[in-house]
Amino acid sequence: MRKITKIALLSCVLLAGCEKEDKTTVDTSAATLTTQLSATKVVLEEANASKEALTLTFTPNLGSVDTPLKYQAVFSYGSKTETKLFTSKKVTYTVAELNRIARTLKLPVGQAADVKIATTLLVGDSYATKGTSENTISINSYQTLISPSIWGVVGSAAPNGWDGPDASMWNIDNNLVAFTTLKTGKIKFRSNNKWDENYGGSGGKLAKNGADIDVTVTGKVRITMNLSSLTYKIEKYSWGIIGNGAKGWGDTDDIAMTYNGQLDQWEATNVELNNGEIKFRLNNSWGTNYGYVSDGVLKSGAGNIPVKAGTYDISFSFDEKEGTGTYEITKK
Known part of the structure; x- marks a missing residue:
């Protein structure tokens, strides 16, 4: 009986210690973040691909608090976004890296387009979101065209x-x-x-x-x-578009796509779509197919892609090894 009492008392001491530790929190209510861009307008040229194009400098304000920090940057253009996470207070993009983001966001080629950059301070091990800073940068991007072999x-x-x-x-x-x-x-x-x-x-x-x-x-x-x-x-080897948002789900309903080697993507033009869903599949079969992860993003075997009625140009590219891909549905 005495031993049980000692164990109980020891448990209470340990629990009390844990409770006291849990109550120790970091006050981040006043946390702020300032983000400085090295430029507000950039013209990207493929000849300068390895040169520096843009630097983001993060300045957090947490007073004397000592806690882990990370920085999240979200590039956005229309409905397209690209998100990156950093631990450094300064991040530099080369021309090639910034142009890759521009292509992901589907910026017009050879034209200036305003891209929003929202940066957020992530505080502590739980990464509480604090202090958002917003900037806009004008990016004139290029499209890399692949040349065929000899x-x-x-x-x-x-x-x-x-x-x-x-x-x-x-x-x-x-x-x-x-x-x-x-x-x-x-x-x-x-x-x-x-x-x-x-x-x-x-x-x-x-x-x-x-x-x-x-x-x-x-x-x-x-x-x-x-x-x-x-x-x-x-x-x-052939890729096609299948689904009730296109011609149907039948074995012969695939809409054929054509390979564009210069852009390394599969394309179909003037496709008539209905309100419904589609997927991309190989060889008129379900053995290999790509479906919806989020707008513009695909994964092997994922769900159906929602579409709306209209006439569209559709493109699709993928990484066969990784089982990931991207797509674009552009209304005519």
């Missing part, structure tokens, strides 16, 4: 036959890749639309000046070529 696909199975011009191949993840349409026949790979340097082969293996490659996979395809391993692959 390699292309030519042959009786290719869209333009043996005379070309060859179907373009793009540098993607250390491979040369073409998205095109093939028919029954033969193909080869050549550089600069000439026969000076070319590859043929069979069974997925390449050979310099090798035999014509027999095409057994027809229709919309992805052709992958690797000059380091001397291999190639031809596979069925």
Whole structure:
């Protein structure tokens, strides 16, 4: 009985200590934040991609309080936002980094556009939001256009036959890749639309000046070529828009999309949409599909994307390894 009493008393002491510690709080009611921008107007040029474009300097006012601080910056343009979290009081963006934000926000290319930057002080381990500072910056951004490689696909199975011009191949993840349409026949790979340097082969293996490659996979395809391993692959490959917000959810209701290599995205123009939902899926099948996370943001296998009736241009891009992507639905 005596032992029980001692344990009970010890518990009370420990609990009292904990309660006392819980009551120790940091008063942040008067916390303020001032954020200074190094510029209020920037013109971004791709030639200066590595140079500094903008610096944010955070000045918190917490008196003598010693507590962990973080800073949140929200860039916004229309309904688009980009959020970043920092622990440093000074953050510098290069031209390339700021232009990436501009592209995420869908700023017009080559035109000045006002972007709001709302910065917030996050106080303590619980990150209580205190002191918001708002600024506006004019950003004139650029669009990076990707150039095709010197390699292309030519042959009786290719869209333009043996005379070309060859179907373009793009540098993607250390491979040369073409998205095109093939028919029954033969193909080869050549550089600069000439026969000076070319590859043929069979069974997925390449050979310099090798035999014509027999095409057994027809229709919309992805052709992958690797000059380091001397291999190639031809596979069925097409992206489409599916859903009751488009033509329907049926097996053949997909609206075909076209690859834009310069922007590395899939596109469909003048698409008639209804009030409803859509998704993007590969090869008219549900094995690989991308859906809604938030406006403009996609994830592999996520939910349906809500849409409203009208005529739209639709674009979609994704990171195959990460299973994430973005989309844009622009009303005509």
